[in-house]
Amino acid sequence: MSQVLPGDTPVIHDLVGIGFGPSNVAMAVALREHNARVGRQEAVTSHFFERQPRFGWHRGMLIDDATMQVSYLKDLVTLRNPSSEFSFLCYLQSKGRLIDFVNHKNFFPLRVEFHEYFEWAASKVDDMVSYGHEVVSVEPVLSEGGVTHFDVTARCGSEEVVHRARNLVIGTGLRPRLPEGVTRSNRIWHTSDLLTRVGELEGTDPSRFVVVGAGQSAAENVAHLHRRFPGAEICAVFSRYGYSPADDSGFANRIFDPDAVDDYFSAPDDVKRRLMEYHGNTNYSVVDIDLIDDLYREAYREKVLGTERLRFLNVSRPTAVEEGPEGVRVTVRSLLTGEETPLDADVVVFATGYHPADPLPLLGEVARLCRRDEEGRVRVGRDYRVMTDPGVRGGIYLQGGTEHTHGITSSLLSNTAIRVGEILDSVLEREAKATDDETGALADGIGSAR
Numbered sequence: 503m504s505q506v507l508p509g510d511t512p513v514i515h516d517l518v519g520i521g522f523g524p525s526n527v528a529m530a531v532a533l534r535e536h537n538a539r540v541g542r543q544e545a546v547t548s549h550f551f552e553r554q555p556r557f558g559w560h561r562g563m564l565i566d567d568a569t570m571q572v573s574y575l576k577d578l579v580t581l582r583n584p585s586s587e588f589s590f591l592c593y594l595q596s597k598g599r600l601i602d603f604v605n606h607k608n609f610f611p612l613r614v615e616f617h618e619y620f621e622w623a624a625s626k627v628d629d630m631v632s633y634g635h636e637v638v639s640v641e642p643v644l645s646e647g648g649v650t651h652f653d654v655t656a657r658c659g660s661e662e663v664v665h666r667a668r669n670l671v672i673g674t675g676l677r678p679r680l681p682e683g684v685t686r687s688n689r690i691w692h693t694s695d696l697l698t699r700v701g702e703l704e705g706t707d708p709s710r711f712v713v714v715g716a717g718q719s720a721a722e723n724v725a726h727l728h729r730r731f732p733g734a735e736i737c738a739v740f741s742r743y744g745y746s747p748a749d750d751s752g753f754a755n756r757i758f759d760p761d762a763v764d765d766y767f768s769a770p771d772d773v774k775r776r777l778m779e780y781h782g783n784t785n786y787s788v789v790d791i792d793l794i795d796d797l798y799r800e801a802y803r804e805k806v807l808g809t810e811r812l813r814f815l816n817v818s819r820p821t822a823v824e825e826g827p828e829g830v831r832v833t834v835r836s837l838l839t840g841e842e843t844p845l846d847a848d849v850v851v852f853a854t855g856y857h858p859a860d861p862l863p864l865l866g867e868v869a870r871l872c873r874r875d876e877e878g879r880v881r882v883g884r885d886y887r888v889m890t891d892p893g894v895r896g897g898i899y900l901q902g903g904t905e906h907t908h909g910i911t912s913s914l915l916s917n918t919a920i921r922v923g924e925i926l927d928s929v930l931e932r933e934a935k936a937t938d939d940e941t942g943a944l945a946d947g948i949g950s951a952r
C-alpha cells in the first residue's frame with residue numbers, strides 16, 4: 503500500500519475515470535454540467551484515462567447501414583437533463599441536420615451517426631481525458647488508518663503517470679468472447695474485427711465466409727460480407743432453427759427504464775433470474791426484424807434465380823477450426839443428425855458475443871478489500887458503488903459489469919444518462935457526509951478542550 507508522503511504526492515482528483523467510452527464520456531459531461539452549476543468552490547475535480555489514441559466506439563462494427571438499437575433520446579444526457587447542450591439533438595443542430603432528421607421520422611439513427619455524436623460530445627470535454635493512456639494498476643493509499651485514496655497508474659508508451667483519486671469510476675466496457683481454444687488470427691475473426699480486417703481482403707476474391715452465431719452482430723456480418731463480396735458464399739452456422747426477432751415492443755421495453763433498475767435491484771435472486779429469462783430476448787441472441795426480413799428476402803431471391811450464395815446451417819455448431827496456409831477449415835456438426843460437414847473458407851467470423859471486462863484484476867490489492875457474493879461476483883450498492891471493507895473510504899463505482907445487481911441495462915446505453923447522475927449524487931453525498939463528520943469531530947475536539 504502507498505503511504506501519503508508530504509512533498510511526494512501525485513495530482514489528486516475527487517474522481518478518476520478508467521476508460522472513456524460512452525459511459526465515462528457521459529460521466530465527464532455530468533461533472534462538467536455540475537461544476538458549471540455550482541461554481542468553482544464546490545466543483546468536483548476529475549480526470550479520465552482512455553487507452554485508445556482517440557475516441558472510438560466499436561469501430562470494427564461501424565457498418566455504414568447499421569442502425570442503433572436504442573432511441574436517440576437515450577443519448578448521453580437527455581433522460582437526466584433534457585435541456586443539456588450535449589444532447590443528440592444539439593449535435594444534429596450543430597451539423598445542420600436537425601430538420602432533416604425530424605422529417606426522417608425515425609428514433610433509431612445510423613450507428614455511424616451516433617458514433618459521430620459521441621465523438622462530438624467527447625471532443626467538448628477532451629480537456630478532462632488523456633487518450634493513449636492504459637490504466638495498468640490501482641494501488642490503495644493508506645492515510646488516517648484507512649484507504650482514503652487510490653493511486654491510478656496509466657501507461658502511455660514507455661511512460662507511466664500516477665494520478666491519485668478519492669473515487670474511481672470504472673467504465674472499461676466489454677471484451678470479445680470466443681469459444682474456448684479459439685484464438686483470433688488473419689483468418690479467424692471476432693465480429694468486433696470486421697471492419698478493421700475486411701479491408702485486407704480487398705482485391706483477393708474470397709470464395710467463402712463462415713459466420714458463427716445468430717445474434718444481431720452475426721446477422722449484420724452475414725449481410726455485410728454478402729453485399730461486399732459478390733463472388734463469395736456466406737455460410738451462417740447457428741444452433742437455433744432460425745434468427746429470432748428482438749422484442750422491442752412497448753411493455754417489454756420497460757425493462758430498460760430507470761425504474762426497472764430499482765425493481766431489479768431489490769428483487770430476490772430467483773425473480774432476478776426469471777426477469778432475465780423472460781426479457782433476455784430484448785437484447786441477447788436476437789436480431790432486428792427488418793434485418794431478418796432483408797436476409798430472408800435475399801435468400802429467397804437467390805433460390806428463385808438458382809444462384810444461392812447465402813447458406814444457413816441451422817441447428818448446427820462448429821466442432822473444429824483448423825487454419826492452413828490457404829484458408830481455414832471449419833467442421834460443422836448437425837445437432838439433429840450428428841453429421842459433420844467440413845467447410846473450407848477464407849475466413850471464419852465468430853459472432854459469439856462479449857463479456858464485461860472484469861474490474862477486479864485491474865484493482866490489484868484493492869480487489870481484496872471488495873466484497874463478493876456466494877457466486878464470487880462483486881457486491882455493488884444501488885449507487886453502483888462496490889461494497890468494500892469499512893476501512894475503505896474512497897469510492898469505487900462501476901459502469902458496466904453490474905447485470906447481476908442492476909439488470910439488463912448494465913452494459914447498454916439505455917440508462918447511461920441516469921446512471922452517471924446517480925453516481926455523481928452518491929459521490930457528492932458521501933463527500934458532504936465526510937465533511938460533516940470532520941466538522942463534527944473538530945467541534946467535539948474544541949468542546950472537550952474548553
Ligand SMILES: Cc1cc2nc3c(=O)[nH]c(=O)nc-3n(C[C@H](O)[C@H](O)[C@H](O)COP(=O)(O)OP(=O)(O)OC[C@H]3O[C@@H](n4cnc5c(N)ncnc54)[C@H](O)[C@@H]3O)c2cc1C
Nearest residue numbers: 521523524525552553563570571636637674675676914915
Ligand atoms: C457493435 C455493438 C453495437 C452496440 N449497439 C448498442 C446499441 O445500439 N444500444 C445499446 O444500448 N447498446 C449497444 N451496444 C452495447 C455497448 O456495450 C454500449 O453501447 C457501450 O459501448 C457501453 O459503453 P461503455 O463506455 O460502458 O463501454 P465501451 O464502449 O466498451 O468503452 C470502454 C472504453 O474503456 C477503454 N478501456 C478499457 N480498459 C481500459 C484501461 N485499462 N485503461 C484505459 N481505457 C480502457 C476501452 O478502450 C473503451 O474505449 C453495442 C455493442 C456493440 C459491440
